[in-house]
Amino acid sequence: MDFITLIQVLDSTLRLATPLLLACLAGLYSERAGIFDIGLEGKMLAAAMFAGAIAAVSGNVWLGLLAGIGASMVFSALHGVASITFRGNQLISGVAINFLASGMTVLVAQSWFGQGGRTPSLFAGGRFEPITLPFALGPDDAEAAGMSLSKLIAQSGKLQQVYSELISGHTILVYVALACVPATWWLLYRTRFGLRLRAVGEAPEAVDTAGVSVIRMRFAAVAICGILCGVAGAYLATGLQAGFVKEMTAGRGFIALAALIFAKWRPWYALSATLLFGLLQAVAVRFQNIEIAGITIPVQLTESLPYILTVVILAGFVGKAIPPRAGGQPYVKEN
Amino acid sequence: MEKMPRWADVVLIPLISLLLAAFISALVIVAIGEDPIAAVKLMINGALGSTYGWGYTLYYATNFIFTGLAVAVAFHARMFNIGGEGQAMLGGLGVAIACLYIPWPHWTVALLAAIVMSGLLGAAWAAIPAYLQAKRGSHIVITTIMFNFIAAGLLNYVLVNLMRPAGSMDPASAKFPEPTHLPTLYDMLTPLGIKFSKAAPANVTLFVALIACVLVWVLIWRMKLGYEIRAQGHSESAAKYAGINPTRIIIISMLISGGLAGAMAINNVMGEAERLVMNATEGAGFIGIAVALMGRNHPFGVVLAAILFGFLYQGGAELALWTDIPRELIVVIQALVILFTGALDNMVRMPLEKVFLALRKERG
Numbered sequence: 001m002d003f004i005t006l007i008q009v010l011d012s013t014l015r016l017a018t019p020l021l022l023a024c025l026a027g028l029y030s031e032r033a034g035i036f037d038i039g040l041e042g043k044m045l046a047a048a049m050f051a052g053a054i055a056a057v058s059g060n061v062w063l064g065l066l067a068g069i070g071a072s073m074v075f076s077a078l079h080g081v082a083s084i085t086f087r088g089n090q091l092i093s094g095v096a097i098n099f100l101a102s103g104m105t106v107l108v109a110q111s112w113f114g115q116g117g118r119t120p121s122l123f124a125g126g127r128f129e130p131i132t133l134p135f136a137l138g139p140d141d142a143e144a145a146g147m148s149l150s151k152l153i154a155q156s157g158k159l160q161q162v163y164s165e166l167i168s169g170h171t172i173l174v175y176v177a178l179a180c181v182p183a184t185w186w187l188l189y190r191t192r193f194g195l196r197l198r199a200v201g202e203a204p205e206a207v208d209t210a211g212v213s214v215i216r217m218r219f220a221a222v223a224i225c226g227i228l229c230g231v232a233g234a235y236l237a238t239g240l241q242a243g244f245v246k247e248m249t250a251g252r253g254f255i256a257l258a259a260l261i262f263a264k265w266r267p268w269y270a271l272s273a274t275l276l277f278g279l280l281q282a283v284a285v286r287f288q289n290i291e292i293a294g295i296t297i298p299v300q301l302t303e304s305l306p307y308i309l310t311v312v313i314l315a316g317f318v319g320k321a322i323p324p325r326a327g328g329q330p331y332v333k334e335n
Numbered sequence: 336m337e338k339m340p341r342w343a344d345v346v347l348i349p350l351i352s353l354l355l356a357a358f359i360s361a362l363v364i365v366a367i368g369e370d371p372i373a374a375v376k377l378m379i380n381g382a383l384g385s386t387y388g389w390g391y392t393l394y395y396a397t398n399f400i401f402t403g404l405a406v407a408v409a410f411h412a413r414m415f416n417i418g419g420e421g422q423a424m425l426g427g428l429g430v431a432i433a434c435l436y437i438p439w440p441h442w443t444v445a446l447l448a449a450i451v452m453s454g455l456l457g458a459a460w461a462a463i464p465a466y467l468q469a470k471r472g473s474h475i476v477i478t479t480i481m482f483n484f485i486a487a488g489l490l491n492y493v494l495v496n497l498m499r500p501a502g503s504m505d506p507a508s509a510k511f512p513e514p515t516h517l518p519t520l521y522d523m524l525t526p527l528g529i530k531f532s533k534a535a536p537a538n539v540t541l542f543v544a545l546i547a548c549v550l551v552w553v554l555i556w557r558m559k560l561g562y563e564i565r566a567q568g569h570s571e572s573a574a575k576y577a578g579i580n581p582t583r584i585i586i587i588s589m590l591i592s593g594g595l596a597g598a599m600a601i602n603n604v605m606g607e608a609e610r611l612v613m614n615a616t617e618g619a620g621f622i623g624i625a626v627a628l629m630g631r632n633h634p635f636g637v638v639l640a641a642i643l644f645g646f647l648y649q650g651g652a653e654l655a656l657w658t659d660i661p662r663e664l665i666v667v668i669q670a671l672v673i674l675f676t677g678a679l680d681n682m683v684r685m686p687l688e689k690v691f692l693a694l695r696k697e698r699g
Contacts, residue, residue: 038476038477038480078674081679082674082678082679082682083678086678086679086680086681086682086685087681088677088678088679088680088681088682089415089677089678090678091415091417091476092415092624092628092673092677092678093674093677093678093679095417095621095624095673095677096670096671096673096674096677096678097670097674098670099621099666099667099669099670099673100667100670100671100674102663102666102670103663103664103665103666103667103668103669103670104363104663104667106661106663106666107363107367107660107661107663107664107667108367110367110659110661110663111366111367111368111659117661117663251484254480254481254484257477257480258477258481261477298492298496300488300489300491300492300495301488301492303488304484304485304487304488304489307481307482307484307485307488308481308485310477310481311463311467311473311478311481311482311485314467314471314473314474314477314478314481315467315471315473316471316472316473323474
């Protein structure tokens with residue numbers, strides 16, 4: 001494998017890791033506050049559909065993003081009402097949300113556009129366009145040189161290859177997702193809000209004693225989760241692809257959940273976990289079956305590795321993943 | 336003292352939840368510009384109006400009885416087995432191995448072998464998450480979700496690389512040999528002089544499913560093991576004091592659960608497709624969750640809920656065929672049933688409890 005191929009694989013790793021990272025951080029807020037969320041998949045799907053639909057109708061990708069966040073927030077609110085207000089089973093609520101999104105997105109898209117449950121393809125303005133960073137090779141340089149951008153980058157120096165291919169040329173949401181990692185770390189570990197949020201996931205009775213509303217904290221966490229899932233879904237429909245197609249999340253919500261466990265519910269580890277899982281996806285897409293030292297690794301194994309690795313981590317053979325102590329339990333105020 | 340009479344808990348709450356789900360589904364149908372009453376009529380006609388419709392309804396119901404029982408048994412031990420889908424996929428693999436590689440003289444023996452193989456592989460697929468839950472405390476919900484995906488990958492690999500007949504592009508196994516074909520309801524009812532649709536896939540597995548219901552009932556309410564499972568489900572610490580080994584109960588109940596989910600494959604793989612295809616389970620493993628919740632984890636309730644979902648499945652297919660309402664409507668209804676009977680149970684229960692308490696006070 002030559003250098004530029006490696007850079008290209010890493011480049012697509014970054015792009016494929018972005019929705020995973022956003023969804024993983026979304027789950028991190030929710031689960032750190034003691035609300036299990038296996039409905040990440042459904043929320044992303046709903047967001048992808050509404051982002052794709054509104055971006056197609058309005059021609060404005062930012063409106064699409066807002067619509068995606070809105071759709072995801074509606075499902076978050078449902079999860080909050082079921083699991084916080086009515087103290088229902090959070091896992092069952094998550095399962096219901098996933099199915100609700102899976103069915104509703106097709107139903108709405110079909111009755112809206114009549115294209116078999118997809119939204120119309122997005123053109124310029126309806127999509128997030130790649131951003132060319134200063135001094136990087138971009139589409140303008142390619143046009144001036146009269147060749148395709150990937151060819152132009154392949155001909156340049158190694159440093160320029162890394163800069164133009166890997167670091168530059170992503171949509172804004174990729175950079176936003178990366179920025180969310182330090183932001184989340186800061187919010188969780190350096191602010192009073194973060195301290196309280198983590199505390200309601202570990203010892204809600206203590207937070208309650210201190211006069212802070214457990215219910216309100218948990219709703220706040222679930223809302224942040226909704227926003228981030230919304231961005232993740234919007235990225236799928238308007239950044240990674242041009243429009244929504246049925247079941248386009250393709251299990252990413254569950255991979256994000258796996259990454260969250262892999263990361264042991266911590267933001268920086270979430271970045272490495274999602275990059276690892278993004279790399280596995282990128283490799284599976286590019287190479288199909290891989291041969292290493294005469295042994296063929298089937299593509300199915302590469303695709304299943306995130307799940308297998310998560311089971312190994314959960315089994316506690318490689319470090320122990322301990323979830324927040326009060327996770328999954330509704331809080332009942334003492335009288 | 337119970338807050339509510341038993342009938343309210345067993346009948347009234349599921350009924351109200353179902354009505355809520357139906358009401359919202361009707362709103363959804365109105366919102367996409369269709370007529371809900373016409374839709375219901377079409378569904379009833381398509382699913383129950385002919386022996387053909389009944390044949391499909393019962394075929395789907397058979398799948399859902401197996402997966403519903405699977406979820407219910409695990410629920411009794413207070414475990415949430417979301418892995419029914421993966422366990423049923425592995426069950427399909429077991430059926431395919433049993434049917435493809437051994438020349439059976441008659442379908443009865445083949446059926447027994449297929450039940451054993453599908454049950455074993457389904458149970459094996461539940462065994463690892465069960466062991467990890469019991470011994471290492473890994474959350475069973477997460478591990479069974481992961482195992483669903485791993486099962487899909489494994490099945491994909493087996494079908495593409497191992498079981499696919501030479502020259503075929505389709506990722507599916509070869510057709511099972513003739514002696515393994517199960518008799519359909521048509522084959523069984525015609526000698527009795529009852530006319531039944533020849534095209535419908537409902538088959539002898541329906542009776543296997545009903546026998547499984549009786550066995551699960553005996554297990555849960557008439558055997559010591561079932562008592563231990565329920566004790567563990569009510570309170571693990573109390574069960575422990577009573578000398579019940581939690582590790583053993585977790586593993587045994589999950590093995591039974593996985594085996595039941597796996598056994599679904601004798602219906603869809605052996606009875607209907609007569610070969611193993613990708614995505615043979617069609618989400619039946621997940622519908623088991625809705626079925627178990629609606630059926631209140633009782634085999635009798637599971638049968639009723641499974642028939643209801645069989646009706647929805649067949650009716651939904653008819654809707655997709657004759658109207659502009661996509662098949663995904665069933666997924667929405669399924670989600671609403673899970674939401675109202677599962678996650679929002681308290682929303683229905685709390686006001687009802689208040690009503691019953693008030694009534695009791697009035698009576699003195």
